[in-house]
Amino acid sequence: MPVHLVFCSCPDSDTAQRLAATLVEARLAACVSLLPPMRSVYRWQGAIEQADEVLLLAKTAADRTPALVSRLRELHPYELPEIVAVEAAAGLPAYLDWVADATRE
DSSP states (O other): OOEEEEEEEESSHHHHHHHHHHHHHTTSOSEEEEEEEEEEEEEETTEEEEEEEEEEEEEEEGGGHHHHHHHHHHHOSSSSOOEEEEEOSOOOHHHHHHHHHHTOO
8 A cells, every 4th residue: 555755834843743643543644753843934925934843744545645634734724734745655564554554444
């Protein structure tokens, strides 16, 4: 089963922790890693902005990605959150199997 890595920037640690716990509890992600604070520079509504953010890296089965994206969109405080999924090209087979199993009801 293909595995997706879903990236999502959050405004702070509390939001990131809440979203990560929600995704794992709902079995939408097998694991969500919270990467240390980062500085994002981006264009928003015609202006260059900067913000300190926390990056979520969620590991999920490919067929769970649409539900994960939908839940993130619903709960995220940003008007337009960064939610980007990429397919893992390879990985330890036992780990990929665990991701698939952990995202099943």
